[in-house]
Amino acid sequence: MKFGPVPTDEASGAILAHSLNAGDRRVRKGTILSRADCDALQASGHASVICARMEPGDVHEDDAARRLGQALAGDAASHLDLADAFTGRVNLHAGHAGLMVADAPAINAANAVDEAITIATLENHARVGAGRMVATVKIIPFAVSGETLDKVCAIASGALRVAPFRPLKVGLVATTLPVLKASVMDKTARILGERLATYGGEIVAEVRCAHDKGSIADAIASLDDTETDLTVVFGASAIVDRRDEVPEGIEAAGGTVEHFGMPVDPGNLLLLARRNGKPVLGAPGCARSPKENGFDWVLDRLAAGLPVTRGDVTAMGVGGLLMEIPSRPQPRNQVHDAESSGLPVGAVILAAGRSTRMGGPHKLLEDVGGMSLVRRCAQAVLASRAAPVVVVTGHRSGDVRAALDGLGVVFVENPDHAQGLSTSLAAGLKALPADVHGAAICLADMPGVDAALIDRLIETFSDGGEAAIVVPTAEGKRGNPVIWGRRYFEALCQVSGDVGGKALIGENPAQVIEVDAGRDALRDVDTPEALAAARRDYGA
Numbered sequence: 162m163k164f165g166p167v168p169t170d171e172a173s174g175a176i177l178a179h180s181l182n183a184g185d186r187r188v189r190k191g192t193i194l195s196r197a198d199c200d201a202l203q204a205s206g207h208a209s210v211i212c213a214r215m216e217p218g219d220v221h222e223d224d225a226a227r228r229l230g231q232a233l234a235g236d237a238a239s240h241l242d243l244a245d246a247f248t249g250r251v252n253l254h255a256g257h258a259g260l261m262v263a264d265a266p267a268i269n270a271a272n273a274v275d276e277a278i279t280i281a282t283l284e285n286h287a288r289v290g291a292g293r294m295v296a297t298v299k300i301i302p303f304a305v306s307g308e309t310l311d312k313v314c315a316i317a318s319g320a321l322r323v324a325p326f327r328p329l330k331v332g333l334v335a336t337t338l339p340v341l342k343a344s345v346m347d348k349t350a351r352i353l354g355e356r357l358a359t360y361g362g363e364i365v366a367e368v369r370c371a372h373d374k375g376s377i378a379d380a381i382a383s384l385d386d387t388e389t390d391l392t393v394v395f396g397a398s399a400i401v402d403r404r405d406e407v408p409e410g411i412e413a414a415g416g417t418v419e420h421f422g423m424p425v426d427p428g429n430l431l432l433l434a435r436r437n438g439k440p441v442l443g444a445p446g447c448a449r450s451p452k453e454n455g456f457d458w459v460l461d462r463l464a465a466g467l468p469v470t471r472g473d474v475t476a477m478g479v480g481g482l483l484m485e486i487p488s489r490p491q492p493r494n495q496v497h498d499a500e501s502s503g504l505p506v507g508a509v510i511l512a513a514g515r516s517t518r519m520g521g522p523h524k525l526l527e528d529v530g531g532m533s534l535v536r537r538c539a540q541a542v543l544a545s546r547a548a549p550v551v552v553v554t555g556h557r558s559g560d561v562r563a564a565l566d567g568l569g570v571v572f573v574e575n576p577d578h579a580q581g582l583s584t585s586l587a588a589g590l591k592a593l594p595a596d597v598h599g600a601a602i603c604l605a606d607m608p609g610v611d612a613a614l615i616d617r618l619i620e621t622f623s624d625g626g627e628a629a630i631v632v633p634t635a636e637g638k639r640g641n642p643v644i645w646g647r648r649y650f651e652a653l654c655q656v657s658g659d660v661g662g663k664a665l666i667g668e669n670p671a672q673v674i675e676v677d678a679g680r681d682a683l684r685d686v687d688t689p690e691a692l693a694a695a696r697r698d699y700g701a
Contacts, residue, residue, distance in 0.1 A: 162304045163214040169203040175212035176303045183207075191222075191248060191303065213303040220307045222249030222300040225278070228314060230298045233280065235319035241295070249300035255289040257325040258667075260465040262286065263296075264320040271317040275309050277301045280317060284480070288461055289323060290668045296321055324465035329362035331391050332384035336372035336406070338397035349395055349449045356457070359670040360464040365389060372397045377410025381436065391463060392441045399446050400430050407443045408432055416441050420471040424478030428455020433474060440469065453483055453628045457671050483628065504623045506644060507597040508547035508615075509589030510538060510570070512605040513555025513578035518687045523557055526564055527692055529608045530699045533564040534686060538605045543568060544612035546619050547601050551592045553578075553585040586661060587654040598627050600650070602661065603642040608699045609681025610642060618644050618676055625674045630666060633678030639666075640682030646672075 167175060173196045180190045183201035192198065194212070202210060215221065220228070223246035230251035234241040240259065244252040255261065263285045271280055282296040289295055333353060335346050346369065354364050366387040370376040381392060396407045400421065408418045416436030421443075423431045432443030440463060448456035458477060462469050512535050516524040525535035532540075535552075542550050550570045554561045555578025562572060573592045577584040586602065593600055599622050601615055614633065622631045622644045631644040645653060645662065649669075653662050666673055686692050 162216055162219050162302060162306075164302070165211065166209045167212045167214070168209050169199050169207050172202075172210050172212050173199050175210075175214045178211040178213060178303070181205075181207060181210065215304045218307045219304040220310050222303050222305070223247065225249070225300045225305050225310050226251040226298045228310060229278065229280070229300075229317065232314035232318045233296065233298065233321050235322070239319070239322035240325055241321065241323060249303070251298045252294050253296040253298070253321065255291055255293045255295050255323045257323055258290050259288075259323045259325040260286050260461055260467065261289050261295045262322050262324050262465075262467070267316055267320040271313045271320070274313050274316065275305070277305050278310065278313050282321060286458075286462065286467075288668055290664055293664065293668065295323065324467055326360040326461075326464045327362075327466055329357055329360055329390045329460075329464050330365045330388060331357055331362065331393055332387055332389040333364050333367040334377065334380045334384070334392065334394045335367065335369050336377060336395070336397045337369055338372050341397040345449070346395075352449065352451050353393065353395075355451065356460060356671050357464075362390075362464065372406055374406050374409035374413050377407060378413035381411065381414040381416070381441070385437075389439070391439060392436070393444055394432075394441065395444045395449070400432055400443050408434070411436065411441055411443070420474050423455045423459075423474045423481075425455030425458060425481035425483065427452070427483060428458070428481075431455050431459065431474075433459070433469060433471065451671055451674060452626050453669075453672050455481070455483075504598040504619075504627065505596060506547050506599040506601055506619045506622060507593040508542045508545070508550045508601040508603055508642075509586070509593070510535075510542060510550065510552045510603045510605050511582060511585045511589065512538075512561050513553050513558075513575045513585040514582065515556040515579070519689060519692070523560065524686050524692060525605050526557075526560055527686075529686075529692070529695050534608060534695075535561055535605045536564050536568070537608055538603060538610070539565050539568050539570055541611045542601070542603055542615060543570070545601075545615035547615060549594065551589045552605075553589045553592075555579075555585065581658040582661060583656045583658055586656070590650045590654055593650075597647065599629075599644050599646050601642045601644045604685055606686040607641060607681070607684060608686065608695045609684050611681075614678055614681065615642065617678070618642065621674055621676050622646070625672075628672050630662075630669060630673045632666065632673055632675050633682035634675045635678055635680050635683050638683055639675070640678065641685075 172194050175194055177192045177194055181188050183205045188198055226249050227246045230243045240256040242254045242256045261283050263282050268280050279299045357363055368380040368383055370380040394407050400407050403421050411434045416434045418434045420433040427447035428445050430445040434441040444456055447454040459469050526533050552570045553573050553575050555575045573588050575585045575588040618631045622629050627646040629646055633640045652665055686695050
């Protein structure tokens with residue numbers, strides 16, 4: 162491909178490198194110039210233009226991206242969907258919920274062939290929902306050598322796939338000790354069941370037994386008459402050695418311990434074993450909690466039909482620190498600070514929308530209970546523990562700011578508010594200081610959300626830790642506001658259109674903590690009828 166300045170009257174058929182004005186219209190970068198384009202540019206004073214001119218054997222950027230995307234995905238068994246090519250880019254999306262599996266050496270080798278051809282993916286074994294973008298192919302220049310493209314396609318062929326989740330049938334063995342309450346064991350089974358439900362799986366049998374190797378062996382063997390894919394053993398006391406009761410019990414039942422310990426925290430004390438050709442997991446104590454831990458990583462792979470070997474476990478160390486150690490108590494020396502107010506949480510109030518469903522009035526400026534709807538929301542958030550409080554404005558920004566006059570909020574203007582709620586979400590999150598561990602995302606049109614509800618959600622978030630997503634519910638439905646840990650901020654800033662984080666919630670079910678909040682968490686004001694009902698219920 163040739164690149165550089167060309168006399169405009171000789172540029173027909175070339176690819177314009179930079180957008181230019183031609184009279185009252187704009188000729189965009191990447192346009193294959195027609196004779197009419199060249200005439201218009203020349204008439205506007207552009208004697209020359211910077212262009213790319215394809216040579217024999219070159220492949221246009223869109224065609225190149227499409228071909229590489231097809232090679233990367235391979236056949237239908239990859240469960241990948243390719244988007245249309247645009248500006249030298251093709252995005253690949255998951256066609257099924259599961260784990261993204263990449264042949265990292267192959268993709269690295271493909272990226273090393275030529276700087277003009279690039280492949281970027283999510284982290285290997287990332288959990289993805291159907292429709293989630295998992296990779297993008299980008300051709301940097303306007304065209305690339307066909308010979309080079311063929312070489313990259315051959316290296317990257319079939320290097321990416323989604324391993325779909327399948328329902329797991331699990332047998333649960335739980336040991337007892339006098340110090341372990343039955344309610345704790347019940348909660349453990351419930352949380353495991355919720356984890357499995359995200360794959361469509363379930364606990365098909367549960368056996369409780371004494372905490373000694375003989376009882377454990379008998380309990381494991383008793384599951385032989387039940388069709389299971391996996392056995393999970395929760396010991397009443399943590400496994401501390403390969404010769405402890407749980408591993409000894411697994412071996413006494415005819416199993417083989419393949420590995421004990423994993424470089425993931427929380428999750429260090431996981432045990433990996435096999436019996437009768439099926440996996441057996443000795444669960445770490447942290448798996449009694451819904452918070453993400455190493456047990457989730459192994460369970461995800463098993464649910465996706467991927468083998469989990471000793472080598473797989475030992476390779477999890479990079480990225481395996483799921484929670485900063487100083488931010489949580491040491492397990493053998495827990496200290497509870499009565500003065501602590503929990504993890505710091507900021508708030509983002511989304512107040513940039515156009516209220517199109519109201520049919521005219523700006524709903525946030527309408528009076529509910531003696532003040533504007535947006536002021537009512539801001540006062541409730543300010544009265545909670547959330548700080549700072551960021552208000553994202555857009556449509557009729559000056560009026561919204563005037564309605565909040567005198568309140569201690571931080572304003573952020575979103576000039577792209579017409580492109581959807583997601584742009585306001587990103588603007589608000591980026592305005593929060595680095596020292597907040599989470600963010601309460603508040604809708605400005607929910608008059609029933611008060612400080613007490615927000616504080617309940619913050620308290621739950623503090624108990625759940627920085628990986629938690631706290632969601633209020635009522636009548637089996639999820640509402641707002643939602644509190645997100647900082648680890649999700651970057652992903653939230655990548656969503657597009659008039660949506661929030663619903664897809665991310667679906668991709669991280671083990672981290673979702675639901676709080677029964679009552680109907681106020683569901684009620685927003687989107688229509689004149691809803692406004693009338695709010696005035697009736699919350700004051701004229």
